[in-house]
Amino acid sequence: MALKTDAVGKEWPASTYQVGREKIREYANALGIDNPVHFDVEAARAAGFRDVVAPPMFAVVYSSPAMAPAMFDPDVAMNFAAMVHGGQQFEWDEPACSGDEITTTAKCVSIEEKDGKGFYVFETNSVNQDGAQVVRGTWTLIVRGV
Amino acid sequence: MADLNVGDQVPELRVTPDKYLPHRYAGASGDFNPIHIDDEFAKAVGLPRNILHGLYSMGLMAKANAALAGGDPRALKRLSVQMRGMGMPEQEIVVSGTVKSVEGNRVVVDTVAAQGETQIIKNAEAELEL
Numbered sequence: 001m002a003l004k005t006d007a008v009g010k011e012w013p014a015s016t017y018q019v020g021r022e023k024i025r026e027y028a029n030a031l032g033i034d035n036p037v038h039f040d041v042e043a044a045r046a047a048g049f050r051d052v053v054a055p056p057m058f059a060v061v062y063s064s065p066a067m068a069p070a071m072f073d074p075d076v077a078m079n080f081a082a083m084v085h086g087g088q089q090f091e092w093d094e095p096a097c098s099g100d101e102i103t104t105t106a107k108c109v110s111i112e113e114k115d116g117k118g119f120y121v122f123e124t125n126s127v128n129q130d131g132a133q134v135v136r137g138t139w140t141l142i143v144r145g146v
Numbered sequence: 147m148a149d150l151n152v153g154d155q156v157p158e159l160r161v162t163p164d165k166y167l168p169h170r171y172a173g174a175s176g177d178f179n180p181i182h183i184d185d186e187f188a189k190a191v192g193l194p195r196n197i198l199h200g201l202y203s204m205g206l207m208a209k210a211n212a213a214l215a216g217g218d219p220r221a222l223k224r225l226s227v228q229m230r231g232m233g234m235p236e237q238e239i240v241v242s243g244t245v246k247s248v249e250g251n252r253v254v255v256d257t258v259a260a261q262g263e264t265q266i267i268k269n270a271e272a273e274l275e276l
Contacts, residue, residue: 030174035217057205089226
């Protein structure tokens with residue numbers, strides 16, 4: 001069966017995430033990251049951050065909501081039962097701190113078949129309330145048996 | 147900054163996620179896919195048990211590499227990974243890495259996360275600004 005590729009090039013409406021201290025602390029605790037800049041406002045400010053700063057991979061927390069409408073779009077028509085998250089890249093610029101409002105847009109960059117598997121590649125771009133570039137993500141989702 | 151050269155080993159990070167870690171990570175990340183938090187569901191879809199979130203293991207990889215900069219969250223500029231093996235709770239994860247290139251203050255590390263013989267994250271590259 002040929003893969004449906006109608007969604008290549010499609011962009012979805014932006015999603016905005018409000019970064020909060022407790023969510024950063026919860027994430028850092030789950031990962032066992034104990035640097036005080038992720039927990040303590042004074043420690044974060046002393047290190048040059050506006051407020052408690054997120055660990056880099058907190059990017060998944062604020063950028064994933066923008067991926068949901070992309071993944072569930074009927075134009076993408078992904079078979080979730082056979083899907084695995086096969087690859088991920090993030091490129092970071094401005095750190096994400098508590099109080100930030102981060103807006104993320106998602107775009108489908110390619111849908112290709114290789115070795116009987118479907119490779120769905122999406123890009124997300126996240127900017128903060130000042131328009132500063134925060135992170136760019138490349139998400140590769142692999143569907144077996146297409 | 148530490149004086150890093152091509153071929154240097156990054157300090158290993160060893161973590162054994164406990165049985166309930168996938169639940170805590172699900173809450174922290176918002177990813178409640180049942181293959182991570184429901185053992186019965188995971189087995190029903192052919193997995194050996196509930197499995198770790200790939201992005202949790204990638205988070206450990208970010209932590210291990212940020213350690214080169216004393217844990218400074220500004221240091222990690224890029225992390226690119228492939229998630230191929232399944233990570234299991236209650237088994238030790240070892241994140242290791244080797245310096246691939248050094249140009250000025252930019253360091254690229256080839257890094258891997260493994261449980262025993264299984265590479266759960268591979269073909270991974272971390273770029274740091276130190």
